[in-house]
Amino acid sequence: MLRVSAGALKALTSGRGVGLGCTLAARSIGKDGQLDFRLRGGGVFMVRTDDRYWLTYLLLLKNYENDLDHFLTRVLRAKDSFLDCGANLGLWSIAVSRVIDDARRVVAVEAGSRTFAQLERNWEANDRSFTTLHRAVGEISGERVSFFASVGDHASATMVQGLRPEDSKEEIVTTVGLLDLVAEQRILRTADDALIFVKLDIEGMERKIFATLDPADHGDLALLYEDHGSEQNHVTAFVLERGFGTAFLADDGSIEFITGENLHRLSALKTDSSRGYNMLAFVSGGAAAGRLANVYGRTFV
Structure with a gap:
């Protein structure tokens, strides 16, 4: 009705x-x-x-991020961890906690105070089946930084001054470094082949966060990030320069490798300038690449 x-x-x-x-x-x-x-x-x-x-x-x-839904349904396992960085109201943390039954291994990180309050209501409504953390994901932990969140649209928020929404209010938040979040999950690991899925929804901060990651140390990470349709200076170009492999997640559940040689293909795939497109970053030859090869039936290099 x-x-x-x-x-x-x-x-x-x-x-x-x-x-x-x-x-x-x-x-x-x-x-x-x-x-x-x-x-x-x-x-x-x-x-x-x-x-x-x-x-x-x-x-x-009647749906939300079909591309990510298809991917997680196929690849995520109960032994894994999920870091929901920029969790908003916690939709993906709620969904993933139905697969991963240890609340410590599903972490919803949200910086905006008003949004975090709503996230905590969803946390309570779902029997505290995941962990909430009121922080902004940054390069290191413990910094005090400005965060700009739209008054009228809680989905529009950023730490980048130049991207702040017109109706935003500034608040000071404390950062948590992605490396520290990952280290905590490695301590909680229950299986040698467990992966750590990282969803980065941190508008404008993607390059800074990827700059903290050395691919040689993170073969167990499956990093999900957005490459926005309006941006032709692709975030993916920087991720490739860092030494990661990347792939485009399509709404129909298919996946397409993006390399430095076919980066122009990404412009053709991003047909909607108002949308953020989900991308996958992984380490060639790492544990995440091995899982992906088993699921999709081809080598991820």
Whole structure:
């Protein structure tokens, strides 16, 4: 009923009322300003009834990041770890915790205070099945840095001054280094062939974080990052320069290698300038590359 109502208003307003239609539909049955969605694989995802970003996906598009969904469904194992860096409301942490049953090995890291408060509500609603960390992912741990989050759109936030949303408010947050997060997960490892999946949703900080990683030390990492459709100076070019292998994750579940020789192919694949495209980085010959080869039936080099 909610989806029909939101869709009808979208049609009546020629698409201009998409966000409004979703919030009006959600408010009609939401409780205490919240609406609960049951995820396909289990778990509950709670959003505010005025959250146009998430409601548009959940009510009209009915899916979120199909490319990443396909990939994790095929590759993730119960023995692995998952670092959700820039977790937002925790959708992927909730989904992954249905596979990894140790809350210590699923870590949702979120810097924005308002967003983190909502993330913690989802953490409680899902029986604390993952770990939450109110930090900004940075080059090292313990720095105090500025963080800019949009007042009207919690999905728009960054540590980069030049990318700050027009309606953002500045807050000071403490950083956690990705290397420290990875080190903690290696201590918790329960199997020699366990992988550490790292989802980096840290707008504008990708190059700085990858610069801290030496591929020789991280064969067990499967790094998921965004290469935005509007950016022709591809983040992937820097990741390749660092010595990682990379691949493009398609919405249909297929995967395509991107190398320095065919980097131009990425421009053709990124057809929507408003969208962030999920990419995979891995170490050739490492444990992650071995898992990928077994799953996809070809060598990842």
